Amino acid sequence: MPELPEVEVVRAGLAPALTGATVLGVTVLDERALTRHRGDGAHFEAALTGRRIVGAARRGKFLWFPVADALVAQHEAAPVEAVVAHLGMSGQILLRAPGAPPERHERVRLDIHHPDHGELTVVFADQRTFGSLALDPLVPAADAAPGGYGTTEATVPAQVAHIARDPLDPAFRDAGFRASLARKDSAIKRVLLDQSEVSGIGNIYADEALWAARIHPEVTARVLSTRAVNRLLTEVRAVLEKALAEGGTSFDAQYVNVNGQAGYFAHSLNAYGRTGQPCPRCGRPIVRVSFTNRSSHYCPHCQRAPRITR
DNA sequence: TAGAGAACCTGGATGC
DNA sequence: TGCATCCAGGTTCTCT
Structure with missing residues (x-):
């Protein structure tokens, strides 16, 4: 996608x-x-x-x-x-x-x-x-x-005009994003998918960034510590930049570049679409749950609710 | 006002 | 083999 x-x-x-x-x-x-x-x-x-x-x-x-x-x-x-x-x-x-x-x-x-x-x-x-x-x-x-x-x-x-800047945009303000999260009573994954909060992230990269940052997708945004939010932003940027370098994610013919060629990032996915397969970090199986009208993939061992430390 | 859920849509996969 | 159903998910609208 x-x-x-x-x-x-x-x-x-x-x-x-x-x-x-x-x-x-x-x-x-x-x-x-x-x-x-x-x-x-x-x-x-x-x-x-x-x-x-x-x-x-x-x-x-x-x-x-x-x-x-x-x-x-x-x-x-x-x-x-x-x-x-x-x-x-x-x-x-x-x-x-x-x-x-x-x-x-x-x-x-x-x-x-x-x-x-x-x-x-x-x-x-x-x-x-x-x-x-x-x-x-x-x-x-x-x-x-x-x-x-x-x-x-x-x-x-x-x-x-209502779309927020994306995390790779030089004008994206980390402090503004942290402040916004501190007021959000929604699950962190839902906020990541809200394009008026932060743009460019869809279901695949939300799952990947949350896995990399070891954050459970259903953790309430406002309870995340500053350290956790910073880690999440770092991982979001890393995932997006790596996917960009590999030409994006192609599962089928739905995504191709302007010449009709597929990207290679699907080979680098750690959580998305890996239901039942071992977590690359701890070896325990990745699980899939229904979440806000779509699917969410995460490692229940690595991605536990973080401590509330502000 | 914020948050949650549904609708839109098509074709491949799956089950019967 | 053919039909019915489910599923994928980005954005926007509606409801609570």
């Missing part, structure tokens, strides 16, 4: 091909891919055709591509709109040659022309239709820092 590392791999793959490209045409094959767009497919096609893409940015699991009018020079005015993309659970953004045969579950196709790379086709495919594309206005970032990774502009799409 696309979480921060997988989305960053996609962003990095798209950036050189999209930045500076002009949109020649847009084909919306399934309007369910536009659930976040304020308008129908025809509106999306008309609003984007002829525009110039000026970058590729990311905050958490959200991607956006600022667009400008084709006749406006890049240095003359900051973009005021962006194409926002969320991959949901099964979304893919693929780069293809012009005229390439349709992908399975293809929802939207953009034909672009890049001054260096020539004509390319950008395909948005999504099996489960939880992903989406939208044209959205850019608004000032609340903290006046660059809106996300891959941009120097202090703006974000309006529908991304």
Whole structure:
């Protein structure tokens, strides 16, 4: 499932091909891919055709591509709109040659022309239709820092404004996160999955980071000691960076990079999806429990409730 | 207002 | 072999 590392791999793959490209045409094959767009497919096609893409940015699991009018020079005015993309659970953004045969579950196709790379086709495919594309206005970032990774502009799409920064973002504030946790009466895993608290973490990396930090997923956030929260942040960053270095986690064809290639981090998982297998640390079996409408994997021996020490 | 649970969705896996 | 059911999970909405 696309979480921060997988989305960053996609962003990095798209950036050189999209930045500076002009949109020649847009084909919306399934309007369910536009659930976040304020308008129908025809509106999306008309609003984007002829525009110039000026970058590729990311905050958490959200991607956006600022667009400008084709006749406006890049240095003359900051973009005021962006194409926002969320991959949901099964979304893919693929780069293809012009005229390439349709992908399975293809929802939207953009034909672009890049001054260096020539004509390319950008395909948005999504099996489960939880992903989406939208044209959205850019608004000032609340903290006046660059809106996300891959941009120097202090703006974000309006529908991304409520999303917190991710732990790899230089503008992420550890102290603010610790203070927020101290007020939370929810389970720590639920907080990690709350994108308005900390972004980019999904079920896989939440389980992995909690395992590495030896924290039980159902421990109430506010009872965690400062030391435990610091350890958790360290492990969250370590897990995300390692996954990023290995190209993300692929269990099946649901996650691939822009060229259709899978990542390798699934081989490095210690807890997620390892139900019944020995914990790599203590050898006791990993257990799976139902947790907030999904599954949670942890080692009941290593991940006990920490002492309440503040 | 905060927290918890459900709905949305599709296709593979499993059971009968 | 075919059908029915379960399961996966990110985000948002609704209910308590």
